[in-house]
Structure formats: structure tokens, C-alpha cells
Amino acid sequence: GAVVSQHPSWVICKSGTSVKIECRSLDFQATTMFWYRQFPKQSLMLMATSNEGSKATYEQGVEKDKFLINHASLTLSTLTVTSAHPEDSSFYICSASRGGARETQYFGPGTRLLVL
Amino acid sequence: AQSVSQHNHHVILSEAASLELGCNYSYGGTVNLFWYVQYPGQHLQLLLKYFSGDPLVKGIKGFEAEFIKSKFSFNLRKPSVQWSDTAEYFCAVNRGAGGYQKVTFGTGTKLQVIP
Numbered sequence: 001g002a003v004v005s006q007h008p009s010w011v012i013c014k015s016g017t018s019v020k021i022e023c024r025s026l027d028f029q030a031t032t033m034f035w036y037r038q039f040p041k042q043s044l045m046l047m048a049t050s051n052e053g054s055k056a057t058y059e060q061g062v063e064k065d066k067f068l069i070n071h072a073s074l075t076l077s078t079l080t081v082t083s084a085h086p087e088d089s090s091f092y093i094c095s096a097s098r099g100g101a102r103e104t105q106y107f108g109p110g111t112r113l114l115v116l
Numbered sequence: 117a118q119s120v121s122q123h124n125h126h127v128i129l130s131e132a133a134s135l136e137l138g139c140n141y142s143y144g145g146t147v148n149l150f151w152y153v154q155y156p157g158q159h160l161q162l163l164l165k166y167f168s169g170d171p172l173v174k175g176i177k178g179f180e181a182e183f184i185k186s187k188f189s190f191n192l193r194k195p196s197v198q199w200s201d202t203a204e205y206f207c208a209v210n211r212g213a214g215g216y217q218k219v220t221f222g223t224g225t226k227l228q229v230i231p
Binding site for chain 1: 148150152159160161162165167206210211212216217219220221222223224
């Protein structure tokens with residue numbers, strides 16, 4: 001149990017376009033979802049935390065208007081990279097938990113974004 | 117700012133050797149501590165976690181970790197590693213309550229076990 005999927009697994013887009021990444025918890029209700037960004041040979045950097053039905057809490061330095069996060073249901077959260085630029089190219093990973101700081105995070109496989 | 121330090125970036129061990137990976141955090145309040153592992157080609161998954169009680173916690177696959185509050189540490193150990201333990205290991209801290217959570221990951225330690 002506790003499977004999290006991400007779609008797409010990789011995407012290539014032109015500069016200036018928007019890209020939406022979906023994160024789904026397949027067999028449990030995810031009260032909280034997290035979005036991370038991972039640069040090559042670096043750790044996961046938390047971008048934002050979202051609770052179902054609430055606005056996401058963004059980490060310092062993450063542009064809310066550029067990285068739109070929606071967590072409209074207990075099984076789905078989306079990250080939209082608006083007006084993408086080459087510097088947004090990265091590996092984006094989501095995770096889901098049943099809520100609470102003691103809960104285990106279940107991770108998706110990640111999405112590789114390349115902006116040309 | 118809260119930080120999590122993993123001092124060993126790359127560790128190479130022979131099978132049956134003992135393993136200890138260091139993890140130190142900087143936050144002085146209540147913390148919830150995790151070790152996650154990423155096997156080659158797989159998602160991150162939980163090895164073990166600690167939030168209260170016995171400071172020595174046991175996880176999957178023979179791993180254990182000890183929380184030492186005075187040292188702000190949560191080191192991961194395994195008495196005898198196997199080739200299948202080759203993976204990247206991440207320490208993480210979640211400081212939060214209620215709807216608010218603050219998660220910080222360490223930089224990770226790549227473990228290579230030589231048969």
C-alpha cells in the first residue's frame with residue numbers, strides 16, 4: 001500500500017509555456033502533499049507543503065506565482081510551472097502523507113522537466 | 117535556519133562490514149526524525165522514524181538509529197551490510213504541529229557495498 005504516482009515522468013517544453021505535473025496517492029487519503037525540487041547531485045529542496053482544501057505554504061525563495069500548487073482533493077495535487085524558463089529545468093518530486101509531522105511521506109517517482 | 121547535516125557523502129564498504137551514517141540537525145525544539153533510502157532506480161522510501169519514546173528505533177532490513185538529544189544526532193546503523201544495501205540514504209527532520217510542517221532533508225549519503 002501507500003503508492004504515489006506522478007505524471008508525466010518527463011516533459012520537454014519551450015520557454016514561456018506552462019507545464020502541469022500531477023501527483024496522486026493511489027491507495028490512501030493524503031491530507032498533506034509536499035513538492036520538492038532536486039538539482040543534480042544535491043538533496044531534495046522543499047518547495048511547498050499543501051494541505052487538502054487549503055492554500056499551499058511555500059518555502060522562502062519559491063515564487064508562488066511561478067509554481068502554482070493545487071491540492072483540491074485527498075488524492076490529487078498539481079504543480080504548475082508557469083512561463084517556464086531554462087533555469088526551471090529540474091527534477092520535481094512529490095510526496096504524500098496522511099497528515100501530521102510524525103507521518104511517513106510516500107514519494108512519487110519524480111518528473112524530469114527540461115525547458116528549451 | 118534549520119539544517120540537517122550528513123557528513124559522509126560517499127561510503128564504500130565490503131559486505132559484512134558494520135555501517136554508521138551520521139546525521140545532525142540544528143533545531144533545538146521538538147523534532148520528528150526520519151531516515152529514507154533510495155535504491156537504484158526506485159522511489160525514496162522510509163527506513164525508520166523517531167518522534168518519541170525509546171531513542172533506539174529499529175527499521176526495516178536490520179537498520180536501526182539512535183536519537184541522542186544532547187548531540188542533536190540521529191545516526192543510522194547496521195551491524196552487517198549486504199550488497200543489496202547499496203543505495204542513497206537521506207536523513208530528514210520534520211518540525212511541525214497541526215497543519216504546519218517544516219521538512220528539511222540532509223544532502224544524502226551514497227553507500228556502495230562491495231561483494
